Amino acid sequence: MCSVKSETPSNGQRCVRLLQVFTLATFAPICAEYLSAYDSSTGDPLVLLQGLIILAPLYGFAAVLIRELVSRSDLGMRGTLLLAAAFGVVQAGVIDQSMFRESYLGIAVWDQMTKPTQIPQLGISAYTATTFVAGHVIYSYVAPILIVESLCPASSRNRWLSRLGVSIIVVLYVVSALLVLDEHLSIEDSHASTTEISCALALSMFLVAGAYSRPQRYFESVGRFEMSATWLFLIGLIGGISMDLAAPSWLGTIVVIFTLACLAAVAFFARLSRTRLTALAFGLLLSRCLTAFSYFPLRGDVSALQKYSHNVFFIVVVLVFGMMSLRRASQCTLAEAHDG
Template sequence: MRRQRMVAIALLVAVVGLLGLGVVGPPTSDGGIRITPGVPILLVAAGVSWWWRGRPGAVLALVAVAVVTVASLGAGLGPDLIGDRGVPVAVARWVQVVGLAAATYALVRRLVARPSAARTAGERPRRDRSKVLQIAGLLVLCGIGAELLAAYGDSTGNVGGIVFALVFFGALYGAPALLARELVRRLGWGWPSLLLFFAALGMAQAGLIDQSLFSADYGGYEGWEENREPTLIRAVGLSGYNAYSFIVGHVIFSFAAPVALAEAWVPDRARKPWLGPIGVTFAAIAYAVAAALIVTDPESRSGTQAQLLPTAGVVGALVLLAVFVGRRHQEDHAGPGKPGVSIWLVLGVAFVFALVPDLMAATWWGVIGAATATATGGLLLLLAARTRAWTIRHTAAVGAAFLLERGLLAFTYFPLIGDVAAGPKYAHNVAMLLVVALAGWLALRGRAATAPSAERTALPAG
């Protein structure tokens, strides 16, 4: 009964926000109050969730919440939240968002809640605070790997800008990385399916969210046109060099490498879920809000309908392929074994494979060379991971090598936009590299020679 009441109250709070938006927002043609379609939808959802107490009622209410959320994203939710239409509209929007978030959380709790022995006995399970630190570390590392480590923006060396970027990019990259990892680990799938989910996220980021994949001059970054033009396919408005750099870059630096390191920090939890209903809800909301803020930026509207629709199709195909691969190849839980491959050898070889693409020119031959190096490294990783000598530390070594290579390469150039002095620029480079080095040390620090079963095989056999 308490969950039904919480859902109904939260949905009514969202209705209040929508009604407030009609009062303070643009009036109708005759000067009246605008009632958005979301109001009756949420009112019906509140009634359904109250009277239909089973899971079907929760599913129907979640569908209603999803419909209103998607409609709000298309109706300028991002600019409204930051006050582009004034403080009253911003307050109404935040009331709506809080109500939808609370309703989503309560509905998810209704769907996944199971009675536990501890709850039956009246005991409250103890929370593992190290898990919270592990999740927070992953969010930070995703933001650093995706944007700050390369040090190409005008926030380089700006402490305030860096703090804001860590929060924002943690939501934009870390939250979806957490959600994809949570899904794969709950289903018992392995890294191949997880990488395909990351590829879908990378394609969505570059092609649908910031749409940099189709931009002729994104953000005024220096050298954008020079890198784009040599491999530009004019019929589709797509650069082969940018497609490789953005999509593969997101897969590795924004998602895969940070996840590989974060899982190795606590090997006993590497193959276990990390998030509960609250975590899943907040991660989904954080990602949706961050993505909405990017999508609603005029700079991110360079794609045409003829470009966006096929991109969305590719994203969907990658998700379906990830599901297909995951269902065919469950995670391999091989028994303990003595590692037969040096961690430092893996780190060195992976560093070379990370460096080669960055040495290639922005030409078709350069794209072919970079793609060949990446494919070769991926194949070697897959073959090595199928042996009993491979542990989670080896996977972390690969991720650390790619992040270290990007951090070291950032010392060789200045930001591509803005005027940043040498002192703050190099201080930024050193600070980001130290964070990556610390994350790598925590993942690779020495343990017993025998790897426990939870630490075994990072990729599935077969």
């Protein structure tokens, strides 16, 4: 009952789906930028709201587009992860170019983050390249998609937008990306080279091609194991904390890669219902809220009151969204089991 597709939605269904688009377009940038509380905007409600004007199209519409592509081609979780990785590479390698920068936004500790794992031949830091792309995959796209879809599981497999709607989303995403790129090019001294940008685009296209390939029959033939929603929540929570607290060193990079491999193995080989996927996403988002208490913003003059009130507010946002989505996903699972 909860996953039946409707090719001709009613007016009420259209309104619900547009509300889901709006919710994801707002929730994704919050997860991508505001939960970590690293910027000078921390604790400033007006600046945070103004930031959504650019961040909602940049992160939110990218998340909506990923979700629509997966829904229209039935790409599943594997396709979602690969498309999210493609957008993450474009974001970090082409749009804000943080993957290749020698300095970034005047962050004083930038050298401490990048130099220990610098790979001169590639022009990247292994630590920042890994954490930036992984952060976009998890927090900018996949986790927000799972949480928002579970708020209304009845349409989790449906298209939310018409072709015109998708076209508008694409245009607004590109415009916001170009605005961000133009700002970075105008204020930063360090820029990615043409070769570096070309490599990032080539890698993103490779990931898109992988998303649309069909090796899932192999994964379907492999024996899968059961995991409870509680365990998946804890895996997401502990995994997220491990990645966020990993030091910017080769050992820290190995910890991040190992944790990502474990999360990917769970996603590919565990039997994950909607409820279990939501629990995993909930744990990951909550981990970012908790680790944000362990440091102050990397730039700007932010008071302790601003910092911790910001943290508390967004941890409440994640708790509300996470618990609501878990409850709705569980109800849908029970309904499906009853119908079966």
